[in-house]
Amino acid sequence: MLKCRECGNTWKLEVSFPLKKEFKQLFHYCPYCRRNTFHDILEYVESGD
Numbered sequence: 001m002l003k004c005r006e007c008g009n010t011w012k013l014e015v016s017f018p019l020k021k022e023f024k025q026l027f028h029y030c031p032y033c034r035r036n037t038f039h040d041i042l043e044y045v046e047s048g049d
């Protein structure tokens with residue numbers, strides 16, 4: 001789960017690349033802000049494995 005620092009909304013990140021768990025934040029497009037913002041990474045959802 002990602003939490004946008006700008007609007008505070010949380011949403012599930014769907015990416016085609018693995019995220020390194022060392023990351024505490026991610027600069028990504030927010031569908032609520034409709035622009036790229038910093039997000040706090042709350043939880044990793046791992047598919048498979």
Ligand SMILES: [Zn+2]
Nearest residue numbers: 004007030033
């Ligand atoms: Zn946002």
